[in-house]
Amino acid sequence: MRVAIIGGGLAGLTAAAYLSEQTGIEGILFERSPQLGGRAFTYEKAGFTLNYGAHAIYGLDRHTISNMEKELGLSFASRQVDKRKVMYEKANRLTPAPLDFVNLVKTDILNAKEKVRFAAEIAAIIANIHQIKNYATLGDYLADSGADEHVKELWEHLVCSNFFITPEDARQVPGHVISAYYHNLFLSQRPVNYILGSWAVITNQLKLKMEASGRWQLALQEGVDGLRYEDGRYVLKTKTREEAFDKIMFAMPVQQVVKLLKGTPWEPFMAPYENNRATEVMVYDIGLSRVVGRPFSYISDMNHKMFITDVSATDHTLVPEEGQLLQGIAYLSDDSFPEEADRKAYLEARTAQMEALFDKHYPGWREAIAVKRVSKKAMVQSVKNVAGNRLLPIRVESAPFYFCGDGCEGKGELAERAFSSARRAAELLVAELNKYAVGMR
Ligand SMILES: Cc1cc2nc3c(=O)[nH]c(=O)nc-3n(C[C@H](O)[C@H](O)[C@H](O)COP(=O)(O)OP(=O)(O)OC[C@H]3O[C@@H](n4cnc5c(N)ncnc54)[C@H](O)[C@@H]3O)c2cc1C
Structure with missing residues (x-):
């Protein structure tokens, strides 16, 4: 089976690394930039290593990258951010961020009664019995919660920090998303870590794995700008060639998928995802x-x-x-x-x-x-995880493609969503290959 992956960011590279383990699959990974990594692109300048997007891993021991470490044989070192040196500043006062029970005791953000309330909320999230999962949004939960203003403010601020959004958007994050995200994070023994050496440590290994299989090629500076169906296969068009494939996997921001499928027979399937905000x-x-x-x-x-x-x-x-x-x-x-x-x-x-x-x-x-x-x-x-936006499923009903990336359905947020959706997309594609192989016998 011949597979094309469009996009060489964390998602595309992850999918390619998993698929490269299958002897029955060969393929090409197309990337329009001169380098791999997408938003996790890393470069050196004046002795500094800079990432386009940062390389903090939230909840490392429960993160998809830990599954990948075992399954793909990745090797990387990491270091925990010193929790005692994580501070919040409010009205010119500095105080420890209440990231764990020690900091919660020390922080000035909440008074004693509010600390008890917040500790009870953390315990309920950990036990998976917090009511927030039944509310449409964080804002709806807070409005109904009877909590003191400082507790509400803390919830909003936590969501701002982990989802990189404003308080207005934080109030729009669905309750079930918050419940699942913080259940994972509060249970983690390694809440915030950096991969030592930046994202390049991961992207280089994924690339090597893909290349070592001998079944995958890398097409850098080859943006895909067209797609059609012909004689039972999908023909991809770049500036320099046309190539036919059995399966196509999109590993790029949803907005760019929508653009690429404009004017094709598959354009209507993308309509529900057109107005997503990043x-x-x-x-x-x-x-x-x-x-x-x-x-x-x-x-x-x-x-x-x-x-x-x-x-x-x-x-x-x-x-x-x-x-x-x-x-x-x-x-x-x-x-x-x-x-x-x-x-x-x-x-x-x-x-x-x-x-x-x-x-x-x-x-x-x-x-x-x-x-x-x-x-x-x-x-x-690429898709802000707030009410009104719709994450792209890995398979869209009636569309013959696979989708992955940080705007797709998957576990976690940010890079974890790119990794988890790509891992799942590869798994689904392999299952389809196996079904096809059984049918051929
Ligand atoms: C400032 C900042 C800070 C961040 N901090 C963190 C953090 O601390 N922790 C964390 O987990 N995440 C963080 N992120 C998020 C993380 O970087 C992204 O979630 C992740 O890199 C997304 O990967 P992706 O593969 O889904 O998409 P992308 O990286 O966007 O990859 C898509 C690729 O597809 C290519 N492409 C697009 N169209 C075409 C086409 N037509 N043909 C061929 N190729 C195409 C693009 O060039 C790109 O390389 C941060 C991001 C930013 C910007």
Whole structure:
């Protein structure tokens, strides 16, 4: 069976690595960029290793990447973010983020009564008996919960931080999504870890595995721009060739799948997913020639809904000797602005707030800059997991394709959704191959 995977990000590479284990499958992975990785693309600059998207793994011991480690024989080292150095800032006061019971006791975010309430909520989530799973959204649950304002604010802020979204969007996250996500995270022994050495450690191994099979080819700088059905096979068109395949797997953001299938017989199947909104943030990465200060590993500004991670405090492999790598991320509201100039002004204001946060906690950073990268609109997740949006299923009824990526149905959020949907898509495709093989006997 000949398979094409379109997209060489984490999802496409994961699917290719799993499929490359099957002797009955050969294929081509098409990637339109000159390099692999997609939004997990990693590059070196002035001795710093920068990721386009960050490489924090939430709940490592319960994360799909741990299944992949065993099943695909991946090898990587990781390091836990120091929980005692994860801080929240509210109205100019710094306090430990209540990430576990020790920090919950220490934090100023909640008073004693509120701490008891929040601890009971965590216990209910862990026991899978929390009522939130029966509510359409977090906002509906909070409105009905009778909880104090600080507890409500904490729930919203937690969801903002883990889903990279504003409080308005946090209130729109479905209750069952929150219940499943925090059940996993609160049970984890390794809540926030970095893969030492960045995403490249993973993408390189997936690529090697695929190539070592001898059955898979890599087509870089070959964007797929057309698809048709002919003589029982699917013909993909790129700028330089046309190739026929038995199966097609899309491993790219849903918006790009919709675009590629426009004008084909399969366009109608994509209609329910056309209006999905993506999660977008502003990213402000700075590589510093010296450690200008290390007051904490992570500071989340509750007033302005932005955070700074001292990435090199956890992953020292990414910086030259004595260097420091800080990443600022600001959640963005996707309100429509009447004029482009209004949106520009909004983004400029967010940039100024971010710089003020750097000034406050990392004085001297401006003079120590060795590398700087600011992206005012980075896509963190191709489908924001809020009510009104619809994640793309791995199989869509009546459409003959497989779909994976962080906008597809799967376990977890962000990169875990890319990994888990790709792992499942490969599993379904192999099951279909086996069914076909039995039918041929
Ligand atoms: C700032 C930021 C911070 C993040 N932080 C984290 C984090 O800490 N932890 C975490 O787990 N996740 C994080 N993420 C999210 C994570 O990076 C993404 O979820 C993940 O990389 C998505 O992978 P993907 O394979 O689904 O999609 P993509 O990476 O978008 O891959 C799709 C690929 O398809 C290619 N493509 C598209 N159209 C075509 C075509 N027509 N033909 C050929 N190729 C095509 C694209 O070039 C791309 O390479 C972050 C993301 C950002 C932006």
